[in-house]
Amino acid sequence: MKIYNGKYILAGLGIFIVLVTVPIWYNMGKAAPAPKPSIDTPVINQMKEKQCVLPKDEMITGHMQLLNDWRTEVVRNNKRLYVAPDGKQYLMSLQNECMKCHSNKSQFCDVCHNYAGLPTEQGIPYCWTCHVAPKEAK
Amino acid sequence: MEKSKREFLKVSGLFALGLGALPLAKGIAAGSKPQVMPHPEALKGKQWAMVVDMKKCWEKGKEGCKDCLDACHKVHNVPTIEDPEEEIKWIWTEHYENTFPGLGNPYTNEKLKGKPFIVLCNHCSNPPCVRVCPTQATFKRADGVTMMDYHRCIGCRFCMAGCPYGARSFNFREPREYIKDLNYKYPGRERGVVEKCSFCDERLAVGQLPACVEACKVGALVFGDQTDPKSPVRKLLDTNFTIRRKTELGTEPNVYYII
Numbered sequence: 001m002k003i004y005n006g007k008y009i010l011a012g013l014g015i016f017i018v019l020v021t022v023p024i025w026y027n028m029g030k031a032a033p034a035p036k037p038s039i040d041t042p043v044i045n046q047m048k049e050k051q052c053v054l055p056k057d058e059m060i061t062g063h064m065q066l067l068n069d070w071r072t073e074v075v076r077n078n079k080r081l082y083v084a085p086d087g088k089q090y091l092m093s094l095q096n097e098c099m100k101c102h103s104n105k106s107q108f109c110d111v112c113h114n115y116a117g118l119p120t121e122q123g124i125p126y127c128w129t130c131h132v133a134p135k136e137a138k
Numbered sequence: 139m140e141k142s143k144r145e146f147l148k149v150s151g152l153f154a155l156g157l158g159a160l161p162l163a164k165g166i167a168a169g170s171k172p173q174v175m176p177h178p179e180a181l182k183g184k185q186w187a188m189v190v191d192m193k194k195c196w197e198k199g200k201e202g203c204k205d206c207l208d209a210c211h212k213v214h215n216v217p218t219i220e221d222p223e224e225e226i227k228w229i230w231t232e233h234y235e236n237t238f239p240g241l242g243n244p245y246t247n248e249k250l251k252g253k254p255f256i257v258l259c260n261h262c263s264n265p266p267c268v269r270v271c272p273t274q275a276t277f278k279r280a281d282g283v284t285m286m287d288y289h290r291c292i293g294c295r296f297c298m299a300g301c302p303y304g305a306r307s308f309n310f311r312e313p314r315e316y317i318k319d320l321n322y323k324y325p326g327r328e329r330g331v332v333e334k335c336s337f338c339d340e341r342l343a344v345g346q347l348p349a350c351v352e353a354c355k356v357g358a359l360v361f362g363d364q365t366d367p368k369s370p371v372r373k374l375l376d377t378n379f380t381i382r383r384k385t386e387l388g389t390e391p392n393v394y395y396i397i
Contacts, residue, residue: 053172079174079176083175091177135322
């Protein structure tokens with residue numbers, strides 16, 4: 001089999017493949033390390049049993065759903081208490097309950113959201129455009 | 139290996155039974171489900187209402203007293219924007235002729251002229267803002283509070299056009315920059331949403347009276363459930379002549395005035 005102008009075509013193809021895969025080569029081995037949200041806050045450190053509202057796995061995958069449900073219950077149904085499966089009661093409030101323990105927004109919320117590519121400096125996810133994050137020591 | 143038909147059916151029956159019991163097993167494994175409930179100290183009412191005793195406010199209160207306004211705007215992170223076209227107000231003062239248009243006459247009592255009337259959202263029983271809201275961001279709650287769900291507000295401002303009392307304000311700019319000291323216990327709002335008085339739903343929910351009522355030193359603001367004959371609001375309504383704002387519009391406002 002003979003390819004007409006084979007030299008040029010193969011060379012061109014080679015250059016094309018290199019160009020297209022440049023981002024892969026360029027970023028090789030430079031993957032951002034998986035974030036480690038910190039739970040090193042005064043309130044959490046004092047807890048004997050470090051337990052959030054739900055088990056950790058459920059919180060990681062479902063905190064947005066939980067917050068959404070809390071909002072609906074509080075704003076629309078005027079129900080403010082959450083009884084967790086383990087029987088503990090929580091006030092359904094981002095600012096007054098979640099952030100009481102997780103008072104380190106930049107080390108807890110932002111690290112994961114940044115890793116996931118959310119522009120946190122623009123207030124995305126849209127929590128902190130309205131809600132007030134606790135003051136953090138810098 | 140040979141099995142009789144009978145044997146085969148026995149085994150499959152066993153398996154079918156096992157499958158049938160799966161949801162049950164799952165239910166037991168998952169444990170009890172989380173529940174939500176109202177706060178045990180929450181105030182209960184069917185239609186909250188307020189009586190504003192302007193007589194008391196003027197006679198007993200100090201001239202230019204703004205305790206109720208300041209208390210409200212402080213707790214709720216309401217920005218102070220001077221420009222009247224962009225200002226945000228939950229509770230504010232208005233002149234007589236603007237508070238009760240049509241009730242003035244050429245020889246209206248001189249005493250009333252220039253006097254500040256305390257006005258706020260009337261939490262109407264028939265709220266036009268709720269009817270026009272395309273996203274149900276504003277709605278009537280079972281306890282009579284005309285609530286806002288800021289998460290859902292798209293900033294169309296239909297409600298502002300609908301409200302005959304001017305009780306709604308639009309955030310033309312980022313409000314956070316205009317709040318001197320933030321209340322970390324209460325959220326703020328963002329640019330592009332409409333906001334208004336919520337009858338302090340967050341305080342009612344934990345058994346407290348609205349911030350303005352609590353702040354008034356002369357007791358000119360009285361809050362209660364108007365469907366309850368024993369409530370302080372009803373006591374005042376029974377013993378005084380009261381008027382409401384713009385009743386001719388049929389919005390059934392729930393803020394009453396003693397003048």
